Amino acid sequence: GCVVSSVSDFCVNPCVIGEYVGSSLVYFNCSNGCVDGACLQEGVNPSLAQYCANKVGGQDFEICDNELDDDNDDLIDCNDTDCNDQVDEGCTSNAKIPIRGLTLGLGKADVTPELLEFIRNDLKNEGVNVIQWRADYYHYQFPSHPEVSETSDTRPSLEESDVKQVLAACRDAGIYCFPGVSYFSHQGSGEDAQHRVGLLRAYPQFDITPATATKPARPTINDRSWNPYHPDLHPIIFDLTDDLLDAFEAQDFMVGLDEAYMMPTLETAEYAGTPYYQGQPYAEVYAYEYGLLHDYLQSRGVRMWIWGDELLKYDDWVERDANGNELWPSNEIMYESDTRTGNEATSPAIDIISRDNVIIADWHYIINPATPEYFASKGFDVVSSPWMRSNVALGQLNRHLNANASNAPHMKGMLHTTWVGVGDFMKAYKYGTGLSVPNDASQQVCAQGYCFTGYALGSANTFKDLMAEIRAID
Template identity: 30%
Template sequence: MRRYSIILLFIAFFASAQEQLPLRGLAIAAPSEENVDRFVSFIDKELSPLEINTLILRVDYNYQYKTHPELVEKDALSQKDVDKIVEICTKHGISIIPQINLLGHQSWAEDLGKLLEVYPQFDETPEVTLPKVYQWPNDDGLYCKSYCPLHPDVHKIVFALVDEVVAAFKADAFHAGMDEVFYIGSPNCPRCGGMDKAELFASEVTKIRNHLASKGKRLWIWGDRLIDGKSTGMGMWEASMNATHRAIDLIPKDVFICDWHYERADPTAVLFAMKGFDVASCTWRNPQVAIDQQHLLRELRASATPKMKSRYQGMIQTVWVSPKRFMDMWDQKSTEEPNEATTMKALFN
């Protein structure tokens, strides 16, 4: 009888470990205006058969905002373009989560982002000038610029954009990015210099979360700043080396965490789930790492308590090339391998 019970338990565990995870997502930049129709067709013919149900769309300033037209990029998406994407996603039951990078990622290499270009007073480190030719590492520790979270005018601007993009995409959630924040609590900042960086980060997350919650929307963020890079040995990219990790105990538990690891299937989803957060594991361009991450999540769900199981939500494929290039990879017009397309096919097929 005992042997029979053990066999049944093994069968139940194996079946649970093979179940499809609830969240099957793609995180990608919004397409350029000229590639909208191709992107819509890609959603219809390629994403829907894979049962993708979540699309994190990095919009940033690639939308014709009416609240702050001064921040609109050249050839930005019109509402008509957005409506095409919304319509096809609605048809296939795909939730769109628009993203604007908040706090960090306000510049890239030699280029300043729109927010700091138009409102330079929001810059956390105005003394750091962008180089003509960017290199890492550098004497300024410059990766990407940040805005000052304590500037009295910054949220009036960014929250207007957040509200507008959420409405434009008829979304129930918003992704604020907030990954790889190296500039925070700068000693030269007259507002936040010398302040606790974990408290600063947590305060910004909470402020964004509260704004969204007041409108019935949910906040999603990347999880790297909430992991201790020193004690885990994960370092400064996939975790924090500037003490923001303690913010994990200071932010609301309904923030959705996108836990990205690209070189190894690090089991940090357990950390977030045990702290009370819903979490998805995010991969990039290594098919084996993606498959290992997926197996790990399935095993965690199979062995978890019912309360913990629901927090392990699923997998998100991240794409850091343009949508056009990604679709070219998907159509095998690119010979570069491995890449995001081959990884996604391995993950969700």
């Protein structure tokens, strides 16, 4: 066949076959369409919705719902004819905002008929097409390593059977679901005396700041990290990843890599050092962990999602007065960026990590800097992630709508954050209309016999405003 050179070729010849030529993927069209990867005989004209079951690089390529791809690869990347199993801008009704999603914490107690109805009705009607479900702090029954699972009488672990119920509801609603766990950082919890949870509770030797027989670990804080250089670590991590990917039947995975407050250290006179660490700059440490996770996921045909804060240099985004003093609210980005300097800075990693098969979730909750454009200019696909301020969320949305020609292909839409369990968010969404968030957002707000946190209320109100604006664009 001839090489497809444009979308017009794709429109005329609705079935396209992709083949690897060396390391490059080249697309060929069949003049009369194809079925099961084989060209049809002359005179046969399949419809635009004809499925082409030709796997390339671990993905199926097909035409979805009579819509054409708009990301210049002349194909729509989906897994089935209803487009529910793979995120791709060609499979959405709004090409400018391809991803219209949110991230929700999911526990076993959350899986109720009310939740399934919420997904099938409310979230569908809002226009959500992606949900990233968080298995927070290893509260999942991992079949490969049950010793890592966190469970208790008051908080039992999520199981695969629970996931399947949620997955069925998402599919009914036309929503693509994929899992995520905080990897590398956020390995601690105040619930444990050593601030270790899940992985580090089961394998304390993986802690980035372990004690030795002669020297103590560095003082613990809530957000611990694992040691990326420990030789026994990643086989277990990959097993856990497989467990979740298989349960969710997903081709995307959120690994986090955010807020890495605990980084490796060399031994000092006072404290033990990080085993196997040889003093590499922190940007290299970050890039090393990123690369291991990225390459493993890519080998499975899975796209990696990360939070973007560790790749943003604080000094590049804070505003200062004539005397060099930081100005509020721009200095709020200190919580959403890399504030380290010299060899301790992680942000230089942006120039050494892979851009392929990755989406950066760029989270900002109080200000709306031009960081999506920055990530896009570096060649990364990016979504914006607001939380409890509607003006910030709508400002981020406008960045995607008004992106210039060079950045627009990388501006993928919105992933709204909640940072509460889905049950809390659901109650705030249903019963919090018209209520104000208390000054202390951790406080409970009650209405119509239901109570929920101020965090849930603020997030739900912002979510409604954001999705209403997106629907208006349609």
